[in-house]
Amino acid sequence: MADDAQxxxxxxxxxxxxxxxxxxxxLVVLVIGLAFxxxxxxxxxxxxxxxxxxFGFWNNxxxxxxxxxxxxxxxxxxxxxxxxxxxLLNTLFVAAIGIVLATVLGFVIGIARLxxxxxxxxxxxxxxxxxxxxxxxxxxxxxxxxxxQSLPQLRDSVPLPGGGIxxxxxxxxxxxxxxxxxxxxxxxxxxxxxxxxxxxxxxRRRRRMGGxxxxxxxxxxxxxxxxxxxxxxxxxxxxxxxxEIGRFNVQGGVEILPELAALVLALTVYTAAFIxxxxxxxxLAVPSGQTEAAQALGLGTGATLRLVVVPxxxxxxxxxxxxxxxxxxxxxxxxxxxxxxxxxxxxxGSVLNITGQAVEVIAITMAVYLAISLFMSLLMNLYARATxxxxx
Amino acid sequence: xxxLATAIAFAAVVAFATQAASAQTLNAVKNRGELVCGANxxxxxxxxxxxxxxxxxxxxxxxxxxxxxxxNDPTKVKxxxxxxxxxxxxxxxxxxxxxxRNTTWTLSRDAAxxxxxxxxxxxxxxxxxxxxxxxxSSALELNGAAVCVQQGTTTxxxxxxxxxTHHMDLKTVTFASADEALKAYETGRCDxxxxxxxxxxxxxxxxxxPSEHIVLPEIISKEPLSPVVRQGDNQWTDIVRWxxxxxxxxxxxxxxxxxxxxxxxxDDPETRRMLGVEGQYxxxxxxxxxxxxxxxxxxxxxxxxxxxxxxxxxxLKIARGLNALWTxxxxxxxxxxx
Ligand SMILES: N[C@@H](CCC(=O)N[C@@H](CS)C(=O)NCC(=O)O)C(=O)O
Numbered sequence: 001m002a003d004d005a006q007x008x009x010x011x012x013x014x015x016x017x018x019x020x021x022x023x024x025x026x027l028v029v030l031v032i033g034l035a036f037x038x039x040x041x042x043x044x045x046x047x048x049x050x051x052x053x054x055f056g057f058w059n060n061x062x063x064x065x066x067x068x069x070x071x072x073x074x075x076x077x078x079x080x081x082x083x084x085x086x087x088l089l090n091t092l093f094v095a096a097i098g099i100v101l102a103t104v105l106g107f108v109i110g111i112a113r114l115x116x117x118x119x120x121x122x123x124x125x126x127x128x129x130x131x132x133x134x135x136x137x138x139x140x141x142x143x144x145x146x147x148x149q150s151l152p153q154l155r156d157s158v159p160l161p162g163g164g165i166x167x168x169x170x171x172x173x174x175x176x177x178x179x180x181x182x183x184x185x186x187x188x189x190x191x192x193x194x195x196x197x198x199x200x201x202x203x204r205r206r207r208r209m210g211g212x213x214x215x216x217x218x219x220x221x222x223x224x225x226x227x228x229x230x231x232x233x234x235x236x237x238x239x240x241x242x243x244e245i246g247r248f249n250v251q252g253g254v255e256i257l258p259e260l261a262a263l264v265l266a267l268t269v270y271t272a273a274f275i276x277x278x279x280x281x282x283x284l285a286v287p288s289g290q291t292e293a294a295q296a297l298g299l300g301t302g303a304t305l306r307l308v309v310v311p312x313x314x315x316x317x318x319x320x321x322x323x324x325x326x327x328x329x330x331x332x333x334x335x336x337x338x339x340x341x342x343x344x345x346x347x348x349g350s351v352l353n354i355t356g357q358a359v360e361v362i363a364i365t366m367a368v369y370l371a372i373s374l375f376m377s378l379l380m381n382l383y384a385r386a387t388x389x390x391x392x
Numbered sequence: 393x394x395x396l397a398t399a400i401a402f403a404a405v406v407a408f409a410t411q412a413a414s415a416q417t418l419n420a421v422k423n424r425g426e427l428v429c430g431a432n433x434x435x436x437x438x439x440x441x442x443x444x445x446x447x448x449x450x451x452x453x454x455x456x457x458x459x460x461x462x463x464n465d466p467t468k469v470k471x472x473x474x475x476x477x478x479x480x481x482x483x484x485x486x487x488x489x490x491x492x493r494n495t496t497w498t499l500s501r502d503a504a505x506x507x508x509x510x511x512x513x514x515x516x517x518x519x520x521x522x523x524x525x526x527x528x529s530s531a532l533e534l535n536g537a538a539v540c541v542q543q544g545t546t547t548x549x550x551x552x553x554x555x556x557t558h559h560m561d562l563k564t565v566t567f568a569s570a571d572e573a574l575k576a577y578e579t580g581r582c583d584x585x586x587x588x589x590x591x592x593x594x595x596x597x598x599x600x601x602p603s604e605h606i607v608l609p610e611i612i613s614k615e616p617l618s619p620v621v622r623q624g625d626n627q628w629t630d631i632v633r634w635x636x637x638x639x640x641x642x643x644x645x646x647x648x649x650x651x652x653x654x655x656x657x658x659d660d661p662e663t664r665r666m667l668g669v670e671g672q673y674x675x676x677x678x679x680x681x682x683x684x685x686x687x688x689x690x691x692x693x694x695x696x697x698x699x700x701x702x703x704x705x706x707x708l709k710i711a712r713g714l715n716a717l718w719t720x721x722x723x724x725x726x727x728x729x730x
């Protein structure tokens with residue numbers, strides 16, 4: 001290609017480029033046309049079978065309850081559309097927690113598997129083999145039952161220090177309740193952060209000019225002291241509502257459902273095994289000469305890892321790591337099995353069934369997973385580009 | 393997961409199919425040589441395969457009756473186990489010919505799903521089961537309770553309505569299958585489990601200690617359970633509807649599995665018309681004139697099917713109640729054979 005480009009005259013190069021663009025435009029038009037045709041055809045088929053179609057259901061009252069709602073929701077007044085957002089947020093919530101935890105656990109295990117300590121290497125190797133080879137659904141049911149069975153019944157609830165309660169209905173923590181004056185504390189916090197930052201810049205400049213400055217204490221005063229002072233002056237505008245054991249259930253407080261705990265546990269443990277392999281492969285891909293060279297230059301083990309091995313390993317790790325994140329997001333839809341109200345269970349489950357509009361609901365659900373996946377890939381690509389090592 | 397696959401397949405079919413589904417269900421069934429019947433796979437007394445893989449139950453026998461009417465052979469049925477979530481898409485997509493699976497007839501299902509509900513085979517209502525140790529004696533005491541429920545059911549909606557109208561707090565935990573909901577209830581995740589009271593009878597027996605659980609007296613909804621067919625094939629709808637009426641009328645006329653051969657010689661004009669001794673009533677439906685004889689001979693009348701599967705002859709011991717014949721104070725009433 002590059003060679004052609006040099007030998008071909010300019011107008012021929014332009015013609016070729018235009019031809020390429022035309023083909024691409026043609027393809028896009030074709031795909032859009034196909035999608036449109038399918039939608040039209042679907043609408044006709046549904047009408048012929050007397051099945052309701054369209055998106056009018058979106059604003060109808062949902063009428064069913066959801067056990068975990070990160071935004072306000074009530075069965076009697078909220079719409080199917082609202083239920084969609086509740087489900088989507090629950091999916092994103094469990095995926096975000098799962099990705100963070102699985103990454104941490106995966107990196108630790110991946111590195112540990114390369115350890116020179118025989119026991120550690122074997123144990124982590126066994127973990128990876130065991131977890132990778134048992135279907136996730138079984139693991140999920142295992143964790144759910146393990147969580148439910150090992151937690152005490154309501155009557156034998158375990159009180160936690162600080163006013164929390166633990167039983168098989170969930171983990172209940174005190175809920176902070178902010179008075180309006182709490183806003184002032186937030187402002188003070190922002191001011192403190194900015195001030196500490198400016199202080200740091202100033203200190204660095206002074207140091208570069210050879211000065212000796214200690215900014216630890218002033219910075220601390222800005223960061224913590226200022227907000228605390230405002231907090232006290234505003235008359236402590238923060239209270240806690242403590243969970244209490246009622247006749248049937250725990251009332252009040254922040255609730256962490258056992259379904260959420262089991263799902264996070266299962267997704268983390270499972271995905272971490274794959275991430276561990278990705279990490280191991282990434283580290284092994286860095287030639288040992290690099291480590292030896294770094295050590296010959298006098299870098300310690302930590303510095304060698306941080307400055308030489310990890311940056312090069314990351315180039316190998318990021319693309320497969322992205323697929324693992326995507327897998328985790330998609331796997332979170334196994335939530336239906338244990339009653340965690342994710343997007344699939346709420347929207348492609350209850351909403352689909354109550355409205356009966358399978359085509360619309362499934363189309364929306366697939367589009368959402370596609371969008372989440374594309375967005376995730378984009379983020380990871382940006383990260384990969386930002387951390388790429390410039391080739392010379 | 394299975395349901396999702398069904399729904400996705402259905403979406404794909406609807407988007408890309410270029411021909412309307414055939415309206416000729418009866419012909420399709422005859423050509424295939426068997427009826428494909430959507431049933432409940434896990435509900436004792438209503439629809440469940442036994443360890444040998446033989447399907448039994450009240451809803452199962454209804455499909456056997458249709459098969460008997462068409463083929464004179466109640467075994468020519470293929471049963472497809474469906475969860476509450478799967479069932480309608482399975483029917484809409486043509487995977488099954490008829491759905492016979494404790495399904496409530498509601499306006500929205502009738503009007504918006506492209507389906508028809510030919511006849512109420514079982515009048516039911518929703519109830520609650522609770523752990524005996526909670527010492528609850530009425531559903532109105534359940535304020536603040538956690539309730540396990542199955543998704544895709546009328547149950548899910550009635551539950552929210554009931555707690556709302558009685559100004560009670562509710563914590564619902566929703567599961568995709570009844571088994572999972574029941575297991576979670578059993579481990580104590582929920583204070584109560586709710587579904588159609590017919591279902592409660594069957595599911596209580598599946599618990600490790602049935603006597604540790606009680607069913608509360610309140611019935612909070614109307615659940616007329618009906619078989620379901622696709623809209624637009626009136627002949628097929630009529631066959632399904634009149635299969636039920638035939639079984640009720642047979643019971644009313646005193647025709648049962650043991651005496652049906654004798655009854656062929658009966659003088660009673662309605663009995664003679666029903667059993668096909670007189671008239672062309674079966675042919676009008678696209679069947680043979682002895683179609684009711686076949687049903688009664690091979691499967692039995694409504695009362696027999698009821699007692700055998702869910703009544704006194706079964707572990708469930710459900711009383712006829714609303715499902716007694718209209719002549720005995722119940723709601724089961726078959727239009728005349730004429
Ligand atoms: N009649 C109600 C509920 C029917 C229903 O699905 N009931 C549950 C509980 S008894 C069931 O049969 N579950 C068995 C299963 O899905 O495997 C409806 O039509 O929505």
